[in-house]
Amino acid sequence: MINKFLEFIKFLNRQRNLKIKPIKLAVKLALLNRKKKVRSQLTPKQYHSAAILMNDQGIGDAIVTSYLIKSLRENGLKVYVVVEKRIAFLFERFITVDGVLLYDKKKGIKQFKKQLNSLSIDVTIDLVDKGHNSIRRSQIILAINPLHTIGFNQEKYKLYDTSIFYDQYTSHISKRSKQILKLLNIEADSIKYHVNLPDEAHESVEKFIRPYLLSGKNIIIFNPYGSNIARSFSDTQIETILSFLSHYDNCVTIVVGEPNKIKHIKTSTNIIINPLGSFFETVALIEFATLVITVDTSIVHVASIYDKKMLCIYNNRIIDNKFINNFVWGPNYSNALQIFTEDNLGTGLGDPIANLNANIVLEKLKEELIKLE
Numbered sequence: 614m615i616n617k618f619l620e621f622i623k624f625l626n627r628q629r630n631l632k633i634k635p636i637k638l639a640v641k642l643a644l645l646n647r648k649k650k651v652r653s654q655l656t657p658k659q660y661h662s663a664a665i666l667m668n669d670q671g672i673g674d675a676i677v678t679s680y681l682i683k684s685l686r687e688n689g690l691k692v693y694v695v696v697e698k699r700i701a702f703l704f705e706r707f708i709t710v711d712g713v714l715l716y717d718k719k720k721g722i723k724q725f726k727k728q729l730n731s732l733s734i735d736v737t738i739d740l741v742d743k744g745h746n747s748i749r750r751s752q753i754i755l756a757i758n759p760l761h762t763i764g765f766n767q768e769k770y771k772l773y774d775t776s777i778f779y780d781q782y783t784s785h786i787s788k789r790s791k792q793i794l795k796l797l798n799i800e801a802d803s804i805k806y807h808v809n810l811p812d813e814a815h816e817s818v819e820k821f822i823r824p825y826l827l828s829g830k831n832i833i834i835f836n837p838y839g840s841n842i843a844r845s846f847s848d849t850q851i852e853t854i855l856s857f858l859s860h861y862d863n864c865v866t867i868v869v870g871e872p873n874k875i876k877h878i879k880t881s882t883n884i885i886i887n888p889l890g891s892f893f894e895t896v897a898l899i900e901f902a903t904l905v906i907t908v909d910t911s912i913v914h915v916a917s918i919y920d921k922k923m924l925c926i927y928n929n930r931i932i933d934n935k936f937i938n939n940f941v942w943g944p945n946y947s948n949a950l951q952i953f954t955e956d957n958l959g960t961g962l963g964d965p966i967a968n969l970n971a972n973i974v975l976e977k978l979k980e981e982l983i984k985l986e
Contacts, residue, residue: 642743642770645751652774653761657797660735662691664757667700668716669746671840672892673911673942675700676806676918678740679708681790683807686711688799693734695725695753707808707893722752729756736797739764739773740789744933763793783940804945806918810900814893821889822901825865831985833858833866834899836907838874839966844908844928847967850974851878854906857975859883861982864903869895869912904981906974908966913944923949924977929956930963938963952977 663685667674675696685692691711694704697718704713712732716725737759739750743766754762754772766780767773777792787804794801822832835854837846846854858866859882868875869887880886887895896915899905905916905923909930916923923944930938939953952973956964 641748642751645748645755646771648755649771652771655761655763655775655796657799660690660760660797662693662711662734663736663738664693664695664714664734664759666737666739666741666750666753667694667696668749668753669697669741670700671911672700672703673914675703675708676808676911676914677787678790679807680787680804681738681740681793682708682710684790684794684799684801685797688797690735693732702892706811709807709809716749716753718749722749722756725753726756734759736760737762738793739767740786740793742766742779742933743770763796765789782935783937785943785945786941787945806914808896808918810896811893814891814897815900817889818894818897818901822867822898826901829863831864831903832898832901833864834902834905834907834912835866835868836870836905836910836912837868837878838870839908839910841962842967843962843965844910844930845966846908846926850967850969850971853971854974854978855879855881855884857978861985863985864982867898869898903985906978909938909942913942913949916949917944917946920946920948922981924952924974924981925949926952926954926966926969926974928954928963928966929958931959931961934961950977 665678665682667678682692693712693714694710695714695716696704698715701713701715704710714725714728734757737754737757739762751772761774762772763775763777764773765777767776775796777796779789781788791801791804825832837851839845855866858864862883865883865885867885867887868878872890875886878886887898899912899915899921900919902921905912905921907913907923908926909928913925925944927939927943932938932941939951943951954964954966954969956968958964
């Protein structure tokens with residue numbers, strides 16, 4: 614009886630917190646926005662530097678944003694990115710920027726301010742709608758104190774001098790970059806991601822796969838794990854797909870992913886677990902690939918860089934109760950074939966890919982492998 618009562622109290626507390634959390638967010642945002650009295654006018658000709666807020670974002674976000682970064686730099690703007698340490702390595706050489714500003718959630722805004730020194734930023738760009746991390750982004754904008762800030766669907770917040778209304782819930786995320794460029798009077802080229810693969814990664818991979826290429830093998834890259842369980846294949850699905858691929862002697866399949874996640878997968882004829890540990894070596898492997906098979910991860914966007922033939926599995930995830938992830942974060946190029954799960958739960962996590970009938974993947978694979986014979 615006591616345990617049931619305690620569980621009931623916990624339930625009430627959770628419900629209360631769910632209702633109070635949006636109110637707290639609204640109050641904090643209102644207080645932060647009171648610090649800015651007047652919105653500035655947009656004057657693109659006066660801007661020589663830009664900062665793109667990318668804290669709370671991942672590798673895939675960075676690759677997609679490389680299109681915007683390169684376009685801004687080609688038009689004379691110095692570009693800085695605000696990122697967390699976990700993806701900062703991408704901006705050392707892989708994606709060219711003029712500076713990196715690190716944001717640490719634990720250390721907060723005071724630590725972030727110390728990096729600014731006398732740095733002057735003309736325009737700050739926020740590609741994300743209001744959400745759970747809006748407080749952090751508002752604090753960062755205040756710390757940078759730019760001449761102008763551009764955001765999306767932020768009309769009610771004065772920290773955003775220009776707010777672009779955007780309700781394209783099924784359009785690819787890169788369309789936002791095109792809207793930023795249009796606003797700044799920059800002619801937008803066709804969407805293409807721009808990266809610089811380190812020479813040592815390319816050479817390492819070339820040495821590793823040379824024997825397979827010389828023997829006439831096609832290189833297949835298989836990435837079975839996403840950032841969470843819902844976007845990952847089950848062990849049984851992985852075994853089924855790899856068993857199927859092992860029968861194709863004209864191909865070698867290399868399983869890629871975080872080393873600690875893929876180390877338990879069994880090898881067999883024509884199946885290899887990637888022995889090369891770095892992210893850049895995985896990128897190089899994809900550059901050499903004939904076919905990429907992956908769940909919804911940054912690998913999708915890497916394959917796009919090289920226009921690789923790809924089968925990618927998406928799980929009907931809904932972002933912020935409105936954005937259709939299958940399209941917003943889809944591959945966005947004609948050489949990619951998407952396979953969708955069938956549960957259609959309509960949740961933020963999406964359908965568990967583990968529920969997908971593996972034969973659906975095998976049938977599509979068979980169609981592609983026949984073309985390689």
